[in-house]
Amino acid sequence: MKFFIDTANLEQIKEAQAMGILDGVTTNPSLMAKEGISGEENVINHYKAICEIVEGDVSAEVISTDYEGMIKEGEILAALHPQIVVKVPVTENGIKAIKYLSSKNIRTNCTLIFSAGQALLAAKAGATYVSPFIGRLDDNSTDGVELIKQIVDFFNYYGFETEVLAASIRHTMHIIKCLEAGADVATCPLSAIKGLLKHPLTDIGLAQFLADHAKAAKK
Numbered sequence: 001m002k003f004f005i006d007t008a009n010l011e012q013i014k015e016a017q018a019m020g021i022l023d024g025v026t027t028n029p030s031l032m033a034k035e036g037i038s039g040e041e042n043v044i045n046h047y048k049a050i051c052e053i054v055e056g057d058v059s060a061e062v063i064s065t066d067y068e069g070m071i072k073e074g075e076i077l078a079a080l081h082p083q084i085v086v087k088v089p090v091t092e093n094g095i096k097a098i099k100y101l102s103s104k105n106i107r108t109n110c111t112l113i114f115s116a117g118q119a120l121l122a123a124k125a126g127a128t129y130v131s132p133f134i135g136r137l138d139d140n141s142t143d144g145v146e147l148i149k150q151i152v153d154f155f156n157y158y159g160f161e162t163e164v165l166a167a168s169i170r171h172t173m174h175i176i177k178c179l180e181a182g183a184d185v186a187t188c189p190l191s192a193i194k195g196l197l198k199h200p201l202t203d204i205g206l207a208q209f210l211a212d213h214a215k216a217a218k219k
Contacts, residue, residue, distance in 0.1 A: 007190065047081070114137060116151055163185055
């Protein structure tokens with residue numbers, strides 16, 4: 001399973017990259033706003049800066065809701081860097097835009113997926129990735145990880161090449177559950193990724209090793 005970091009924070013991206021486990025980055029307008037990035041030129045420059053840090057795919061989201069606006073933005077974003085994947089919402093215009101962009105060999109990430117039917121339409125339109133939002137489903141008393149499994153199963157059965165990118169991951173256990181469900185990618189906050197390192201027995205074992213080494217050094 002590939003790891004993407006879900007942020008627009010350059011320092012967090014650099015930290016994840018330095019760990020040697022980062023495969024890509026996902027962003028959205030909310031994450032950009034959180035970092036104080038606004039204005040078309042600033043947003044574009046920020047995407048370029050992200051692409052200079054990582055080697056994998058970087059999802060850059062369109063903000064238009066009409067078909068013509070989506071494809072215009074999508075072509076501009078895709079031209080910024082070969083690593084850019086155009087992120088498009090799963091609306092009727094979004095599906096049409098994904099079909100057009102994929103016909104031009106522009107890679108896409110269909111976002112705000114909350115059902116298997118939405119994922120199906122995106123895959124048929126040629127999306128490179130579909131992004132089911134599991135955390136938001138959990139917030140609404142629906143099993144988000146079960147949706148990941150359902151989409152993975154029917155993509156495998158029907159031979160779709162579209163990758164399942166588990167999004168809206170809130171914590172480390174979400175990552176493990178998505179791994180079990182067969183997700184191709186998990187996009188996570190840095191805290192969730194680093195949480196995979198944590199286990200009390202590791203801390204206890206390391207402390208014991210260091211204590212034993214200290215005793216032996218005194219002899």
